[in-house]
Structures are given as C-alpha cells and as structure tokens.
Amino acid sequence: xxxxxxxxxxxxxxxxxxxxxxxxxxxxxxxxxxxxxxxxxxxxxxxxxxxxxxxxxxxxxxxxxxxxxxxxxxxxxxxxxxxxxxxxxxxxxxxxxxxxxxxxxxxxxxxxxxxxxxxxxxxxxxxxxxxxxxxxxxxxxxxxxxxxxxxxxxxxxxxxxxxxxxxxxxxxxxxxxxxxxxxxxxxxxxxxxxxxxxxxxxxxxxxxxxxxxxxxxxxxxxxxxxxxxxxxxxxxxxxxxxxxxxxxxxxxxxxxxxxxxxxxxxxxxxxxxxxxxxxxxxxxxxxxxxxxxxxxxxxxxxxxxxxxxxxxxxxxxxxxxxxxxx
Numbered sequence: 001x002x003x004x005x006x007x008x009x010x011x012x013x014x015x016x017x018x019x020x021x022x023x024x025x026x027x028x029x030x031x032x033x034x035x036x037x038x039x040x041x042x043x044x045x046x047x048x049x050x051x052x053x054x055x056x057x058x059x060x061x062x063x064x065x066x067x068x069x070x071x072x073x074x075x076x077x078x079x080x081x082x083x084x085x086x087x088x089x090x091x092x093x094x095x096x097x098x099x100x101x102x103x104x105x106x107x108x109x110x111x112x113x114x115x116x117x118x119x120x121x122x123x124x125x126x127x128x129x130x131x132x133x134x135x136x137x138x139x140x141x142x143x144x145x146x147x148x149x150x151x152x153x154x155x156x157x158x159x160x161x162x163x164x165x166x167x168x169x170x171x172x173x174x175x176x177x178x179x180x181x182x183x184x185x186x187x188x189x190x191x192x193x194x195x196x197x198x199x200x201x202x203x204x205x206x207x208x209x210x211x212x213x214x215x216x217x218x219x220x221x222x223x224x225x226x227x228x229x230x231x232x233x234x235x236x237x238x239x240x241x242x243x244x245x246x247x248x249x250x251x252x253x254x255x256x257x258x259x260x261x262x263x264x265x266x267x268x269x270x271x272x273x274x275x276x277x278x279x280x281x282x283x284x285x286x287x288x289x290x291x292x293x294x295x296x297x298x299x300x301x302x303x304x305x306x307x308x309x310x311x312x313x314x315x316x317x318x319x320x321x322x323x324x325x326x
Contacts, residue, residue: 051096076162090264129209156183170251213235
C-alpha cells in the first residue's frame with residue numbers, strides 16, 4: 001500500500017514537473033531575461049548614435065523589454081563591435097555600425113574579430129549619399145571645374161572625416177577613374193572638417209548629407225555632386241558623380257544592426273522581423289529622413305550581400321592606393 005502511494009505521488013510530481021517546463025520556458029523566453037543593449041560603435045552625437053536612439057524606443061515598445069543604447073566608440077567602430085562579439089551570444093547585445101565596418105578589415109588586418117565569420121547582419125537600416133561640396137565663394141562652381149583643375153595639375157585638396165573613411169576612399173576611387181591626383185586632408189570627424197570647409201580653409205569637403213546639408217541650407221557651402229547612384233531626395237538639384245561622366249560610380253554611406261554569429265537563429269529571425277517593423281514606423285521614417293538616410297530594411301541575406309559587396313569594393317581601393325590606417 002505504501003509502495004503504491006509512493007508511486008502515485010511520484011507520478012503526480014513528475015506530471016506537474018513536465019507541465020511546468022513549457023510554462024518556465026515561456027517565462028524565460030527571449031527577450032524576458034534582461035534589457036537589450038544596442039552598442040553604438042561611435043561616440044554620442046554622431047549619426048550612429050542617432051540611428052541607435054531612433055530605433056531603440058519603438059523596438060522597446062514592440063518587444064516589451066527595456067532597450068538601452070551604449071556608446072562604445074574608438075578605432076572607427078572596432079572597439080564597440082569587438083565588445084558585441086565578445087559578449088554572450090544570447091540575443092541581448094547588438095551592434096549599430098556605420099560604413100566603416102565595411103572598410104576596417106582591409107585597413108586593420110589585426111582586428112580582434114573576423115567581420116564576416118564572427119558577425120551576422122540583422123538588417124541594413126539605410127543608406128545616404130555623401131556630398132562633395134565647396135565654400136560658396138570658391139573658384140569651383142561645378143563638379144566639372146574640380147576635374148578640370150585636377151587635370152590641369154593644379155593642387156586640388158579635399159577634406160574627409162578621417163584617413164581610410166568612406167569619403168577618403170570614394171575620392172581615391174574617383175581619382176583613379178578620372179586619371180587625376182588630389183591631396184587628402186584628413187580630419188578627426190565631421191565637425192572639425194565642416195568648420196574648416198565653411199571657413200574656406202579646405203577647398204573641398206566630402207561628407208554625409210547629415211553633416212553637410214545644414215551648411216548648404218545656410219548658404220555657406222555649395223554642393224557639387226553626390227556619391228549615390230541616384231540624386232538625393234534632400235538635394236534634388238545636385239547631380240550624381242555618375243551623371244558627370246563616371247557611369248556606375250557609387251559610394252553610399254550606410255548603417256546596419258549586427259549580432260554575434262553565434263546568436264540563436266530564431267532570435268536572428270525575430271530581430272530581423274522586429275527591426276523591419278521599426279523601420280516601417282512613420283515616426284522612425286520621419287526621423288531617419290531628417291538625418292538624410294534612405295531606409296532600406298529587408299532580409300538578413302540582403303543585408304549580408306550588401307555588406308559583403310561593400311567590403312569587396314573598398315578592400316580593392318585600399319590595396320590599389322596603398323591606404324593605411326592612422
């Protein structure tokens with residue numbers, strides 16, 4: 001009798017335990033465990049920081065979990081991205097990166113991670129043209145004037161946000177296509193570059209719409225061309241470099257969200273879906289548009305294909321021009 005009572009009690013306990021497993025799994029299902037961290041791989045105030053903060057709030061509302069933005073700047077995004085690679089791959093730490101992510105592998109072969117093997121792109125947030133601009137009183141009235149001056153062997157110089165930046169590489173690619181030479185003046189960010197450009201201390205600047213357009217709107221800078229394949233919606237009267245006789249030329253700035261490659265596939269899929277939902281939010285679209293960003297979105301495969309293509313393009317430019325990191 002006692003043996004039968006023991007078996008019955010044991011069976012009941014096992015049944016209750018079995019029933020509690022799915023409930024426990026649901027209770028601990030992602031993302032209920034802890035706050036989600038978006039690591040902005042550049043300091044506060046820049047476009048990466050802005051993008052991270054724009055998407056954080058609606059993502060928090062959709063997931064019902066706190067979303068924190070943490071700035072981990074340094075080494076053109078390498079430090080922050082490395083922190084994400086080294087964090088537990090449990091779906092609670094993601095990186096928000098800039099186009100430097102596609103350039104860093106060719107500039108810095110000793111990085112603490114493999115950009116292709118150790119990371120998976122969740123979504124391509126968007127792209128933006130860069131703008132080649134000059135001071136309003138400059139001798140350069142058109143893009144053709146710049147090319148003509150360079151072909152005449154005049155000392156044509158331009159500023160970018162730094163050595164090895166996309167602006168630097170885009171101008172190196174253009175110089176090769178146009179069979180000209182010019183002098184690169186690297187700055188430590190868009191603020192210092194535009195300060196000198198507005199003051200006329202550097203004849204040309206190449207920077208994002210976000211950095212350049214306020215000075216164009218104020219009448220202090222003249223846009224000459226954009227680096228995108230089609231004209232920028234914010235600068236519809238400014239021709240592309242491709243339109244100026246260099247068909248196929250394209251050098252967009254871009255932003256993306258990445259995860260550790262070890263992140264569970266179901267979380268990768270879910271985050272891709274949630275981020276695409278965020279990008280379709282009208283308020284988010286309005287804020288990104290104000291940053292000069294054209295929203296892209298799409299699948300993990302589309303993001304991976306885009307980023308791989310960018311890496312291949314710019315690694316060749318770095319190699320061909322023997323460009324070194326600072």
